[in-house]
Amino acid sequence: MNTDPNCIFCKIINKEIPAKIISETASLIVIQDRAPSAPVHHLVIPKKHIESVAHLEIVDEEIIADIFFTAKDDAKKTGLKGYKTVFNVGKEGGQVIPHLHLHLLGGWTQKEDIEKMPHPKLDK
Numbered sequence: 001m002n003t004d005p006n007c008i009f010c011k012i013i014n015k016e017i018p019a020k021i022i023s024e025t026a027s028l029i030v031i032q033d034r035a036p037s038a039p040v041h042h043l044v045i046p047k048k049h050i051e052s053v054a055h056l057e058i059v060d061e062e063i064i065a066d067i068f069f070t071a072k073d074d075a076k077k078t079g080l081k082g083y084k085t086v087f088n089v090g091k092e093g094g095q096v097i098p099h100l101h102l103h104l105l106g107g108w109t110q111k112e113d114i115e116k117m118p119h120p121k122l123d124k
Contacts, residue, residue, distance in 0.1 A: 004049045009099040013047050023077075027063065028070050030104075039107030040078055044071050050100040053089045071104045080106035 003010040012019045013029055020032035022042055033041040046063045050056060075083045083106030088095040
């Protein structure tokens with residue numbers, strides 16, 4: 001497995017630093033975000049070190065499929081009725097840790113929080 005010894009996510013994957021692990025497979029780890037932006041904020045992280053979506057290669061297509069299916073399964077296990085999936089790409093796109101990861105965000109239950117969500121009619 002390709003890892004970067006200076007990457008915080010690689011260190012979590014290698015169990016060198018602690019994290020709240022939600023689930024783990026041979027190719028992915030799901031952890032709770034340390035600074036959540038939603039009531040449920042999990043990170044789906046491939047164990048292979050890939051800097052961002054911009055650095056994906058065609059050989060990584062299975063990893064991307066695994067990330068999305070894992071997020072879907074995690075959302076179901078967590079009981080989320082609806083959720084967001086987000087990839088931040090590069091510093092200019094809000095990516096803080098240069099290791100590919102998907103944010104799974106959900107769990108909003110307050111009507112006012114749900115009504116603040118972007119809506120197709122408002123995005124025109």
